Each structure stands twice: as structure tokens, then as C-alpha cells.
Amino acid sequence: MLKKIALTSLVSITLLGTSQTFAARDYVTIVGSSTVYPFATVAAEQFSKTSKFKTPKVEATGSGGGLKLFCASVGIKSPDITNASRRIKQSEVDMCSKNGVKEIVEVKIGYDGIAVANSKKSKPFDLTLQEVFLALAKEVPDPKGNEVLVPNPYKKWSDINKKLPDTKIEVLGPPPTSGTRDAFVELAMEGGCKTFPWIKAIKKQDKNRYKSICHTIREDGPYIEVGENDNLIVKKLEANPNALGIFGYSFLDQNTDKVQGARINGVTPEFEAIAEGDYPISRPLYFYLKKAHVGKIVGLKEFLAEFTSDKAWGEEGYLVDKGMIPMPEAEREKFASDVKSLKKFSFE
Amino acid sequence: MSQSAPNAPNNSTASRVQAGLKKRYAQERRFRFYGVLAITLSLLFLSFLFFNISSKGYTAFQQTFIQIDVHFDENKIDPDGTRDSETLSSANYGGLIKSSLRSIFPDVKKRKDKKKLYKLLSPGATFQLREMVMNNPDLIGTTARIWVPADDDYDMLMKGHIDRTLPENERRLKDQDIAWFDHLIESNAVEKRFNLTFFTAGDSREPELAGIWGALVGSLLTLFITLIICFPLGVATAVYLEEFAPQNRWTDLIEVNINNLAAVPSIIFGLLGLAIFINVFHLPRSAPILGGLVLALMTLPTIIIASRTALKSVPPSIRQASLGIGASKMQTVMFHVLPLAMPGMLTGTIIGMAQALGETAPLLMIGMVAFIVDIPAGVTDPATVLPVQIFLWADSPERAFVEKTSAAIMVLLAFLIAMNSLAIFLRKRFEKRW
Numbered sequence A: 001m002l003k004k005i006a007l008t009s010l011v012s013i014t015l016l017g018t019s020q021t022f023a024a025r026d027y028v029t030i031v032g033s034s035t036v037y038p039f040a041t042v043a044a045e046q047f048s049k050t051s052k053f054k055t056p057k058v059e060a061t062g063s064g065g066g067l068k069l070f071c072a073s074v075g076i077k078s079p080d081i082t083n084a085s086r087r088i089k090q091s092e093v094d095m096c097s098k099n100g101v102k103e104i105v106e107v108k109i110g111y112d113g114i115a116v117a118n119s120k121k122s123k124p125f126d127l128t129l130q131e132v133f134l135a136l137a138k139e140v141p142d143p144k145g146n147e148v149l150v151p152n153p154y155k156k157w158s159d160i161n162k163k164l165p166d167t168k169i170e171v172l173g174p175p176p177t178s179g180t181r182d183a184f185v186e187l188a189m190e191g192g193c194k195t196f197p198w199i200k201a202i203k204k205q206d207k208n209r210y211k212s213i214c215h216t217i218r219e220d221g222p223y224i225e226v227g228e229n230d231n232l233i234v235k236k237l238e239a240n241p242n243a244l245g246i247f248g249y250s251f252l253d254q255n256t257d258k259v260q261g262a263r264i265n266g267v268t269p270e271f272e273a274i275a276e277g278d279y280p281i282s283r284p285l286y287f288y289l290k291k292a293h294v295g296k297i298v299g300l301k302e303f304l305a306e307f308t309s310d311k312a313w314g315e316e317g318y319l320v321d322k323g324m325i326p327m328p329e330a331e332r333e334k335f336a337s338d339v340k341s342l343k344k345f346s347f348e
Numbered sequence B: 001m002s003q004s005a006p007n008a009p010n011n012s013t014a015s016r017v018q019a020g021l022k023k024r025y026a027q028e029r030r031f032r033f034y035g036v037l038a039i040t041l042s043l044l045f046l047s048f049l050f051f052n053i054s055s056k057g058y059t060a061f062q063q064t065f066i067q068i069d070v071h072f073d074e075n076k077i078d079p080d081g082t083r084d085s086e087t088l089s090s091a092n093y094g095g096l097i098k099s100s101l102r103s104i105f106p107d108v109k110k111r112k113d114k115k116k117l118y119k120l121l122s123p124g125a126t127f128q129l130r131e132m133v134m135n136n137p138d139l140i141g142t143t144a145r146i147w148v149p150a151d152d153d154y155d156m157l158m159k160g161h162i163d164r165t166l167p168e169n170e171r172r173l174k175d176q177d178i179a180w181f182d183h184l185i186e187s188n189a190v191e192k193r194f195n196l197t198f199f200t201a202g203d204s205r206e207p208e209l210a211g212i213w214g215a216l217v218g219s220l221l222t223l224f225i226t227l228i229i230c231f232p233l234g235v236a237t238a239v240y241l242e243e244f245a246p247q248n249r250w251t252d253l254i255e256v257n258i259n260n261l262a263a264v265p266s267i268i269f270g271l272l273g274l275a276i277f278i279n280v281f282h283l284p285r286s287a288p289i290l291g292g293l294v295l296a297l298m299t300l301p302t303i304i305i306a307s308r309t310a311l312k313s314v315p316p317s318i319r320q321a322s323l324g325i326g327a328s329k330m331q332t333v334m335f336h337v338l339p340l341a342m343p344g345m346l347t348g349t350i351i352g353m354a355q356a357l358g359e360t361a362p363l364l365m366i367g368m369v370a371f372i373v374d375i376p377a378g379v380t381d382p383a384t385v386l387p388v389q390i391f392l393w394a395d396s397p398e399r400a401f402v403e404k405t406s407a408a409i410m411v412l413l414a415f416l417i418a419m420n421s422l423a424i425f426l427r428k429r430f431e432k433r434w
Helices: A001-022 A037-050 A065-071 A090-098 A131-137 A179-193 A197-205 A207-215 A229-238 A249-254 A271-276 A300-307 A329-341 B012-061 B086-088 B093-104 B112-117 B124-135 B152-158 B175-186 B198-201 B213-245 B248-264 B266-278 B288-312 B314-324 B329-357 B386-393 B400-429
Strands: A031-034 A057-059 A080-086 A104-119 A139-141 A149-151 A172-173 A223-225 A243-250 A258-262 A280-288 B064-072 B143-149 B190-194
Touching: A001 A139, A037 A057, A037 A080, A037 A243, A057 A149, A065 A080, A065 A090, A065 A179, A065 A280, A080 B329, A080 B386, A090 B266, A104 A131, A104 A179, A104 A249, A104 A271, A104 A300, A104 A329, A131 A179, A172 A179, A172 A229, A179 A207, A179 A243, A197 A207, A197 B314, A207 B266, A229 A258, A249 B386, A300 B175, B012 B064, B064 B093, B086 B124, B093 B112, B093 B124, B124 B143, B152 B175, B152 B190, B175 B190, B190 B248, B190 B314, B213 B288, B213 B386, B266 B288, B288 B329, B314 B329, B314 B386, B329 B400, B386 B400
Parallel strands: A031 A057, A031 A080, A172 A223, A172 A243
Antiparallel strands: A080 A280, A104 A243, A104 A258, A104 A280, A139 A149, B064 B143, B064 B190
């Protein structure tokens, strides 16, 4: 009996202890995109090893999930920074300001390419965005040339273009919750979709219809969702030489002995091509910062200085070593000064 | 009986049995064969799993180190000779490493080549030097021969995970890089050593600096919270329900609900934790106390059910004897029933704990899937746990994390095996049979 009382009191003491120590937080908390996660974590680690501050805590919650947590409230309980592999949406800005997060700072940190790759065992693909769209969209323009949409009839790559291999269309890619998928749909699918002038014309009349034509991926088998693990996609490509996979450039970079990136519109996914903006499927990466937290959270200001320093995001910085594509110098200077002056974000 | 059967052909029962006997034996043999087959198959799967994981993971327990001569140049570390800790901590140790690499390879002149040369060593080398000087400022001005970790790409090369025969553009390491490394090997400056970092460090984005200790401490803290909540609550619930509670509609309802809770998918407990512990009680995200509470909710039904079974298996004669010599109901339970049921309760608890140790799904919702470098010092510090660490490493692009993932799985399995054997040991040692 005594033992039990001792145990119960131990529990309550621990619980009490929590509520007291929680009054202060001496580390930066970061949430958000799993694409930015590898870069944010490197910056966090470097920061802690070269300063006297604790290591920032980085959670991978996805871009949308991160913004939701970020916008929930102001104060030590809420994250200071959220990473995003896409820009914040108007609805999210509204949600933020409704919950008292009135002033946020937008920081672009660099670019990330999305590779469409296959196993080294087969020949490299050479695709155009239009072919990517035709292979993966749910509804495509009538192959006979009429300006109507038909359910996607293509089963083999050679059905789309005689020059492409005579193999089944099989593409492994991320699920809809993923930022990579959002970016792929927006850049590759829509990019190929608007090469049809009559579909592009729909955009002016009915934006929603245009979006649903261009952004809907087929569900009849050729597109296979493989979860948000890019390593898994690489492994599956190795086992299935006929399949193509969609994943971030950093994974292509690490696995050049196993997979090869397809040329898109004639451009190979390589560091230079993505940095120059020639490679068509690349997207900016961001983080968003709560202005109210700067100066209140220990180490936040210093962490921002670390992340936006040239030794981190510069052309030869450690983020680049991890596969991020750096911004041009002028852009870097602009965002670094935005961080210094804590320029309030607004849609321009 | 089979011998007497031919002597009594008229006995119709015996002859009928005789006729069917062969078939029955065959049936029994077949049945036993199926059993052996099932066990062999599951052992085969299990050993395949173990083999697969350990063949991939054992290399992670070793790490490639490179020997370099470092001159702790006073002018570079502490030009004013103050030995002030601030100066010592912010000195440019990277520069020292670079100059010792340059002295090994004096022919490397171009800026671009130099930059590549510096990548032979892990960024951890810089921190190692800093720590050495901070601990022992007398080193300043001397030259020391030290071993520092190689970069993960070279570690992979050393362990044979990078194929030298591939064309140059398909390798992470170019011909030049490999030539440098081979030069170091020839001068006996490369060695594979036991990877102590793996057992003492927290997470890192550099595979050669990443360790399991942070996650392990996180797991232990989380399990500690789970245990101190679950065990007293579970045992008290079981004792009350089994020994004191009246049999009526309410207790039936409670029983059904407890059994039901044991089968609820664990992610639901995570959502519950998010809604109640974070949103209502404002416990800190990512902390072991929160994880422990959520896992306690999950494990509680398992412990209650196991404890009730243990109480049920105590024969009623013990209770009757105790009551018969005048003990009260509470004395009977505390001094006779509970001690006898304890081994069974402990076994159930340990199995529940082992289950909690391997759980990730509920922790996803409460922010324990996070990059955490610092070793948690208490239950309110941000922490992660072993299975989450495995998940995070499996998702990392660097090739060297593949072996780290398998090694972390081995550590987790070792813990699970240890806990389960403890459960079996306790049962064997203290169990009473009637």
C-alpha cells in the first residue's frame, strides 16, 4: 500500500515538475516540410556545434501540417519556424492572422529539383512535359485530335510517342499529402497540360475546370503511390527496370550508381541545369518565421543568422553539399536582408 | 494390444481398431509433420530477417578513421595567449585540419581540388579538435598525431559499398578522391575502429557522427513514465475488478470496454494524446512525459487483462484458507493473493512495455518524430525514441544511413529480446504451480 502511495505521489510530482519547467523554452522549434527537413536539420546541427545554444528541434510534419501548427497560436508553445516546399496560401495567411499570428517573415532558402528517374539497367528516358502529362493525367485530349477529353487510353509509352520504349507505363510517385507531389503536379503536369492551346484557353473561362484537368492524376494503375519515402522508390526502381520514379534531386544525387534521371524537355536533371533554371521541374523552398518570437526565444535570432549565412546557403555552403540548389547571389542578399529587417510578408 | 490382435480374429472390435490403426498412426505423423513444418517455416522467416538485418548492419559498428598530424598553432588558436575559454571555443579549428591535410598532399594547389580534399574528413573532426583543446589547453603549441573520423563517402568506400569498377561519373567519389584515399591507406593512416560514437552520440545529419544514444535515452525516459503510470493503475484496476467489484451490468460494461481498448489501433491513442494532453493540458510537444502518457494509455488495457488473468489463476482455496483463519478481505488480497499473482502481472507488464518500446504510430501525432541532437536530460526535454530514429534514418538520402538503420534495428531487437527473456525468466523463477 505504501509503495502504491509513493508511486502515485511520484507521478504527481513529475506532472507538477512539468508544468513548472515548461514556463521557459531554451531551444528553437521548427516544423514543416519533409523536403526541407534534411536542410533545416543540417543547419540546426551546425548551429548548435558552433554556438553555445541548444540544438533547434526539427519536426517533419509536411508543408501543410507545419503551417497549421505554425498558425495555431503565438507563444512558446507554438513553433517559431515552419518549413515549406511551396509558398504559403492566402487561406493559411488568413488562418494565421485569425489566431493572432499577424506578422510573419517569408524566407526563400533555395531550390529543389524533382527528378523523374529509372534504373541504370535500362535506357534513359527522354521526355517532354507534354508526354509526362499524357502518360499520367486522368483525362487527356482525344488522340484523334478532337478538342474533347477522353479517359486516358495510353497503356504503353510507345502509345504516346513511337520513339519512346514499348513498355508499360509504370510510374512510382509520392501520395497526395506530399509537397513533392504538389510541386510535380503543378510544374510537370500543368506544364505539359498547357501545351494544348485549347486547354490553356479554358483557364480564362473556368479556372477550377482547368485545374481539375491539369492536376488530376490517373487512378487506373499506371501511377503507383509509394508513400513519402524516397529511398523506397529508389529501391523499387532497382527491382523493376521498366518503372519510372518521381523523387527529389538529392536522392538522385546520392544514388547515381543505381538510377538515372530522365531528360525533361531535353534537359538532364543536373546541379547546374537546376540552378540555372533550365530544368523545368524545380521548385523554391521556403521557411516562414514568427516575428513576435524573435528576441523572445533564446537563440532564434542567431539561428536565423546561421541559416542565411553564405557558409550555409551560399554556392559552396554545407546545404549545397546536402543537395540543395542555391539561389543566385542577388536573391540571397534580398532574403538575408529581409530576415535582418524582419520584413513582414505580404502577397505582392 | 497389436500383438494380441492376430490371436483373436473373432473379436470384432479389436479387428476394427486393428484395421484403422495404420491410418490413425499416419494421421498422427502427418499432424506432427505439419507442426514441425510450421515451426520450421517461421524459424526460416525469422532467421532470414535476422540475417538480412545483421548482414547489412554489422558494418555500422565499425567506422573508418584517418590519422593526421595536427599542429595546434598558438597563433591560430589563441594569438593573445589569454587561454580564455571563449577564445578557445571560437577558434578556427577547421583551419588546423585543413593545413594538416595540405601537408599530407602538398601537390594539391587548385582551390577547387583543395575543397574536395578537405572532404576526406568528417566535419566532426573540427569539433573533436575543439573539444581536445578545451579539455586540455596545454596542447596549444604542440603537434599531435590523432585519429579523426573519415567522411561518410570514404567510409562507404572502405566498407566496399562504393564500387570502384563503375565509370567515374556514376560514383559519388571520383578517381582523384579515391587516389587520395588510397595514398592514405598505403601510408597506414586509415583504420577501421569500433564505432563508439554510435553508442554515445545523439542524432546527426552526418552519418559518421550519428548515434543511437539520444534515442535510447528518449526511449528509456518514455518507458519510465509509462511504467510508473501503467503498473500501479493497471494492477489496482485488476485487483478491484477481480477481487472486490460486484458482478453487475456496470462491471460487465467496464470489462467489455477494457477488452475493446486493447484492440484499438495505436494511432488513435496518439490522436487522443494530441487532443487532450497537448491541447487541453498544454504538455510540451515531443517530450518523453507526453509520449509516456500516450503509451501508458495504450499499454494499460494489456496490463489490466494480464493482471486479471494472473489473479484468476490463484486458486480459491488460498483465499478461503486466509479468510478462514480470520484475515480480512484486504489482508487476504494484499498478503496472499497479490504476491502469488505478481509474477504473472510482471510478465504482462514487461510484454506491454516491450510493445510500447516498439511503437511509433501514436508518437507521430505528438511531435516525437523529430530531429533531436541533444541527449534529453529529463522527461520534459524534446526527445525521440528508438523506432522513430530507425524511421528517420531509413528516410535519409545518404547511403551510409542504410547500415545505421539496420544497426539501430539490431539495438532495438536486442532490447526487445532482453525484455522478453526477462519476462520468461520471472515467470519460470517465481511461478507457482498447483
